Amino acid sequence: MRVPIQIVECATSRPVEAELFDEVTVEHFLETQKEWRPVVLAAAKQLAQSGAPGQILPRHFHWDWSSKEGELQVLAFSFFGITCNAKLQGLMKLDLTGRAGRLPSQKGKPVVYVDYSETAPWNIKALMQALGSGQQYAVVGTRLIEAAVRKSIEEGFKGRVALHSLSGSERFYLEVCGMTEVVRDPTKQNLLWCEFTPEQAEKFLAGGAA
Amino acid sequence: MNSKRTMTLNLTDQEMKVLEELSTQKDLSKTAILRQALRLYQLVDVRLAEGGKLFFEDQKKEKAELMVL
Numbered sequence: 455m456r457v458p459i460q461i462v463e464c465a466t467s468r469p470v471e472a473e474l475f476d477e478v479t480v481e482h483f484l485e486t487q488k489e490w491r492p493v494v495l496a497a498a499k500q501l502a503q504s505g506a507p508g509q510i511l512p513r514h515f516h517w518d519w520s521s522k523e524g525e526l527q528v529l530a531f532s533f534f535g536i537t538c539n540a541k542l543q544g545l546m547k548l549d550l551t552g553r554a555g556r557l558p559s560q561k562g563k564p565v566v567y568v569d570y571s572e573t574a575p576w577n578i579k580a581l582m583q584a585l586g587s588g589q590q591y592a593v594v595g596t597r598l599i600e601a602a603v604r605k606s607i608e609e610g611f612k613g614r615v616a617l618h619s620l621s622g623s624e625r626f627y628l629e630v631c632g633m634t635e636v637v638r639d640p641t642k643q644n645l646l647w648c649e650f651t652p653e654q655a656e657k658f659l660a661g662g663a664a
Numbered sequence: 665m666n667s668k669r670t671m672t673l674n675l676t677d678q679e680m681k682v683l684e685e686l687s688t689q690k691d692l693s694k695t696a697i698l699r700q701a702l703r704l705y706q707l708v709d710v711r712l713a714e715g716g717k718l719f720f721e722d723q724k725k726e727k728a729e730l731m732v733l
Contacts (some may be wrong), residue, residue: 524710524714528703528706528707528710529702529703529706529707530703530704530706530707548704550700551700551703551704551707552704552707562689562690563690563691563692564690564692564700609691609696609697609699610693610695610696610697611692612691
């Protein structure tokens with residue numbers, strides 16, 4: 455699957471053409487290690503040295519997508535990427551089995567679980583500011599979450615999506631996407647479990663969450 | 665979206681009853697339940713082939729049951 459989408463070029467505040475795809479390969483994982491990780495690490499060091507508050511520090515500096523190569527052929531997982539200007543701008547891994555809603559109204563009903571979602575470091579304002587540069591593209595993360603909701607609908611899960619949010623991303627999932635804050639999970643580094651009900655997912659896709 | 669192929673599935677009354685119950689409990693279509701079952705089966709099979717083990721633990725965490733497919 456490859457579909458045209460639009461993301462926003464920050465320098466001009468104008469929408470630009472990008473591509474959402476699910477044919478993710480190990481080459482994309484290697485691209486994150488080669489192109490993304492050094493930038494994330496450099497920004498993390500800069501932020502730490504400048505005494506930036508803990509919630510701004512990137513918590514994903516150690517992620518290694520290439521460790522997920524073996525999962526590319528497993529039906530339980532689905533991967534999505536976004537490219538623009540011939541570069542990978544975002545990557546996401548979804549878990550399609552074995553996760554259920556935790557909201558009382560959704561308990562026991564299957565959700566698409568966003569296991570990993572990462573945007574390229576040049577699309578994260580705080581990281582680029584730390585490196586004395588500007589953010590390149592916006593709404594990449596939003597487009598990935600939209601893809602997760604659409605996958606949930608395609609799977610028959612009616613838009614139910616859940617994830618454990620890193621501390622620096624909670625505002626994005628709760629305020630921008632409109633997910634519900636459910637519970638801090640002591641089995642997952644006390645990360646916040648956030649969830650879309652079918653109604654919230656529909657509103658998000660319609661553009662009414664932000 | 666990937667293209668889909670159609671197959672006919674013959675189930676016993678009891679199997680159909682379980683499928684219908686799961687469909688109601690999980691708020692999923694019967695097709696979605698069966699696709700979930702296939703995904704789960706493959707995932708467990710891959711993990712076991714990698715040397716992993718699948719356990720069910722009771723609520724008191726006293727008794728673990730090893731599952732082998």
